Amino acid sequence: MRGSAFFGRPALSLLTMSLIACGPPALGPGDSDDGHETSSTTVTPDLPSTDTEADTEADTADDEDEAGFVPDYARPVPPCDPFEQDCPEGEKCVAYAAGQWWDSNKCVPVLGSQAVGEPCTYGGPEEATDNCDATSGCWNVEEIEGEWSGTCHAFCTGSDDDPMCAEGSQCLISSDPVVVFCIPTCDPLVQDCDEGLGCYWASNDFSCILTQDDIPAGQACGYINDCSPGLICVDGLALPSCEDAACCTPYCELMAGDAQCDAIPGTSCLPFFEQGLELPGYELVGLCIVDEP
Template identity: 40%
Template sequence: MALALVSACGGSGAQDDEAGATTTPEGEGEADAQSDDADTDDADDTDTIVPEADEPPEPCDMFAQDCPEGDKCVPEIVGGQLQQAVCTTVVGDTPYGEPCSLVEGGQGYDTCDDASWCFNLIEVEGELVGTCTPFCTGNAEDADCPEGYACQLSAEGPPVCVDICDPLVQDCPGNQACYWTNSHFACVPTTAKLETGQPCGFINDCDEGSMCLSAEVLNGCSEASCCGDYCSLAGGDGPCQAIDPAYVCEPFFEEGMAPEEWADVGVCVLPQS
């Protein structure tokens, strides 16, 4: 890519106000794992039974899914934060892409089937809901996901398949926005929703339609990096100059390197040549 940009995402596991650096540009944000309003009657109403655990859950590998039959390897949730991956009994049957919720009992129990886990939880009318998300397959060096997804890797969170998206359309669900993740544009939870020109530390600090860019390509950025807007190359420089007269719409990718589906993606920056 021709432009200098911040390649890490903020946030890990649960939704909070602090951003955590990652070795790759992905980040996750999930809300608190347990709702204060949840009770055992809610679980009974859905005919979902959480088995009683006599011993601590066994650690496992989310890529390998190396748990005994009837279990799946998902992050344990402690105090609203994603922790190490552990073997958890499958208690739901909801497929990936569908809404889900946590099941009271901790240790990552959710309403998803054995091929997915409940990710990106947000509070809706007092209840925590998310989306069943498929597991990444392969390994950290060669990760894969079902069609339409990309594997998001993070030093602070588990590997997770996220929706591939269009940054010009911003076609992500819920509290997510479309950010570059070193190999794909993918849906990632936003952390701070900072406006254009505001200092940022991670790509998903910025509001949808923008990303965290190095100060050297921006005008008047007072910190090491600030939020800058995406633009359509076909639309010319006009929309960028409405933000700052010095800006032009520069290609996001180096010449000849843009994937077909993102060939029109540009960023509003100072002229780079």
């Protein structure tokens, strides 16, 4: 796996570095980040009662609480470490939606034996169970007619400061960290990912991620995987006609000229990386943007 240093150039600083969208909009990180609503459950306490029978029942409930009987909704979910995988035998540490979009970790039972790269079924962001084996979890998931499915991805090993994955993949880390999956790296000019996935810049490398909305060039985007494969979500200031905070624009090959940028008139094929900081093998990767945004 490549190191954790962030490579960039002035153009790269214009990328929309928002969260990866891997589910329905309702599972987004909340109105403060992306305008999507986030549902939650609120437990409303009982109002005081003057009824003797009701008071007696309340007193009994208090006695049960003191004896160690706590309502299910109040039971905290024990945390776990996705790098350490420190759950009891027969369980694994996965990301789940405690209140927002994959914002916490918990132990869930290992329910299957699907290996890395094989298709998987998923219990949804709140339940977060799957039929992957103990060393992997279901990711790049999508919901179709109420059924969740995805592909088994290996958990990263090491630590947040020094994540490790097998050759040909990088550790996707998000939410401090909650999601820690090894995802395949790819070539943005070739778009050599499996069907339904695009080659997007994530963390510190190009990686195969589920395409969320298939947005065409020049149209508004919010997540790094909103755009169609072969496109990237950049700050609107990097494009001459983007009327939104960010829009999709094509990748291009530096040696092939500006004709690759005809989809966004007024742009040129400029280097993705700052000179001297190119990732090995990606020296010719460019973006269709304005010369001086």
